[in-house]
Amino acid sequence: MDAGQSRFVMTALVLALVAGAVVGLSLGALGGGGSVLAVPALIYLLGFSPQQATTASLLIVVTTSVTALFAHARAGAVRWRLGALFAASGVLPAAIVGLVAHRVPAAVSTGAFAVIAAVAAVLMLRRRSREAGAVRPGRAAGAGAGLGALTGFLGVGGGFLTVPALVGVLAVPMSAAVGTSLLVITVNAAAAFVTRVGTVPAVNWALVGPFAATALLGAWDGKRLAAKVDGLILQRVFAVALLGVAAFMVVDAVRSA
Template identity: 65%
Template sequence: MTTLLLGLLAGGATGLALGALGGGGSVLAVPALIYLLDFSPAAAATASLLVVGVTSATALGAHARAGTVRWRGGALFAAAGLVPAAIGGAVSGWLPSWLLTGAFAVIAALAAVRMLRPSASVRDEDVPVRSWQVVRAGAGLGAVTGVLGVGGGFLAVPALVNVVGLRMRAAVGTSLLVITVNSLVALVARAGTDARIDWAVVAPFAAAAVLGAWDGKRLAGKVSGDRLRHLFAWALLAVAALMLVDAVV
């Protein structure tokens, strides 16, 4: 019962952050699974891919109905990440735990620093979009998703704005397409590794995350976006520091 309750609470918090911030909340899933639910780093990354994939796919439907998904640009970006996501998902289960924990801590810290900075400005429309830049950015995001089990919304949104040239609302909606595809590909690639999914814990976690995302959307309409990002960023920095100490000690 205690494990189930912790899974529900952690999943709800993860979904709340995802819904309120539109990106970056998924980095809560891995540390929650490791430190609250006693998952190994590899198993936590695998479970996180499932949670992120399901939550992103659910949110993608709402954004598609609102017309904020740019399918063509998002498809190219996602396609570039397919192979890196698959490779990353396949090799992640064989990497040492300290390396996964340390790498995740660095990514979490980068996400926090980005949230503390002013929002990225829209790309200069006079600068042409180059396909190789889109492919490079998409491949990098796919690799991060595959290895560490994070959706990478905090990386995808600015890349879609500054590389693909999307407006912010369209970038948020399109990032959900990219995250869903990368997460599912990396999850399939992990089928041959030793990292298994404990459905008794992960299923309630994912369900709570989906429900929490809806509450997060409502919260975003009541509280300043900058204030939410700053509060989350400082909490994320603390989590990153804890994980980094755990990796090196």
């Protein structure tokens, strides 16, 4: 390996470490948004193809979400029954849609992702956290199935949609929605990854590994941040970040079309 190649490898490794830390911080603090950040980072910073990035992102999000979930569970901030219902409803749709998602043109999936992210952000900006109400199993199952299908289609964990659904549709407080979202993310992303991994070209796991490692560390810091910052502030920060990602992806989709 010559000097130029060595510098390229080291630069890619540093970018993977930094991007992983940011993804983990997002997941730990907000209960979502990890794959929203991971997919663009893998594509634009590390040179992954969209198919490789979405598949690698799912693995990163699964490992990071498990770590963040453990931290939130220790604090008693997970609605296990509701999260299990959400997750169980989304597993099959995530797996089925994941099998065919690689056939969708990149510009179409990017545009769809941007629209959904923007809608979720607007909903979170308009809604305030409410007191928890009675859980309606039918509504929870329907929302879980829809989110699972979107996870399989977009190659993301779905936390950026799960949190608004828990807060806005099921009236779960933001503090509990974050932890519960991590349970849903873990199950749905794992199901989508299993079906996607055999449909994409070889992934550079040598970069994915360090990315995931720093994401795990960032998730613990994110949990500590969530304990110190008001839930409504986190909700608004999350929404603004989503709007920025959505705008960037719209531009990218138009250029790619």
